[in-house]
Amino acid sequence: MEQDSAASPACKKIADIKHEKFFLDLPDEMIENVFIHLDFINRCIMRLNKRLYTIEHEMKKPLEYRKELEIIGDLSSSGLRIWIGRQYDLVPISQAIVLIPRFVNVFKFGTIVFSPSQKEQMILLDNLIGVVTDIFGIPVGDDSDSNNLSSHFDCSTICGLMQKSGLVKIMRVCAPITMEDLKHIYEASRSNENFCGIALRIPRRTARAFVNELGEGDKMRSTLWKVTKTEGQFKMEMMRNDNVYKFYLLNTDLREKYPNLREDLYSDTEREEDYSMSSDQRDYDGYDDGWSDDDIYSDFSLSDSSWP
Structure with a gap:
């Protein structure tokens, strides 16, 4: 039993590799159909692969053209809620100053909404x-x-x-x-x-x-x-x-x-x-x-x- 337990992580890794290879063996058209059903985070992860990045980028509605970025100031602190689609993260202003410029330089968002609530958050306006x-x-x-x-x-x-x-x-x-x-x-x-x-x-x-x-x-x-x-x-x-x-x-x-x-x-x-x-x-x-x-x-x- 101990041997089976010790081997299970390795077996799982081998299975993951096989699944990844199977997915990459699919034609571009089928991969594009899969992309349509992925959320923002998973599409970002997929784009780390050079071939998948090219496929996603050439789609009629690629990631950067179909998403909205919302930067909403938190009323109780200087932090901000950064929304992409239906998902958001609450980040301190110090991280947002670094994160937002990287986001907008990598992706072209169709809509950007900035709703500050504190003076400290206005520094982000310069970055936009x-x-x-x-x-x-x-x-x-x-x-x-x-x-x-x-x-x-x-x-x-x-x-x-x-x-x-x-x-x-x-x-x-x-x-x-x-x-x-x-x-x-x-x-x-x-x-x-x-x-x-x-x-x-x-x-x-x-x-x-x-x-x-x-x-x-x-x-x-x-x-x-x-x-x-x-x-x-x-x-x-x-x-x-x-x-x-x-x-x-x-x-x-x-x-x-x-x-x-x-x-x-x-x-x-x-x-x-x-x-x-x-x-x-x-x-x-x-x-x-x-x-x-x-x-x-x-x-x-x-x-x-x-x-x-």
């Missing part, structure tokens, strides 16, 4: 600038901005994210953004061949300046309005819905290439957990720029539009 992805999103936050994260979403950061991302969607208030910044973002989009669209939540004062610049100030007396301007293939929209102000910029020439472009741009980038909150909580993230509705409605100078 210039990353190639179809959609980069920062979803609606909690009902307060006690950590003052909105101050990090400035013009330089937004333009950096636009470099290699098809769509950029920041659904937290981009507190530093001014009217001049919107003009700069517009000019940057015109010279960027990768640009498809951008959606930003902006301060009230910036929305006021934008609408006044276009000579549409009379529309701001409602709590629900939309102002649109088109320049060639670029369509700009400013919207107000109660206390939420959003700026959209869309490259309409790419609608044929990306048939879901408008839907992807205009739908809010939100985590599944956010739907447990009320609509008022999701729309308002606690940022207040000090402007009241009376401030918005007063002292309009309906000048001729000088955009851009």
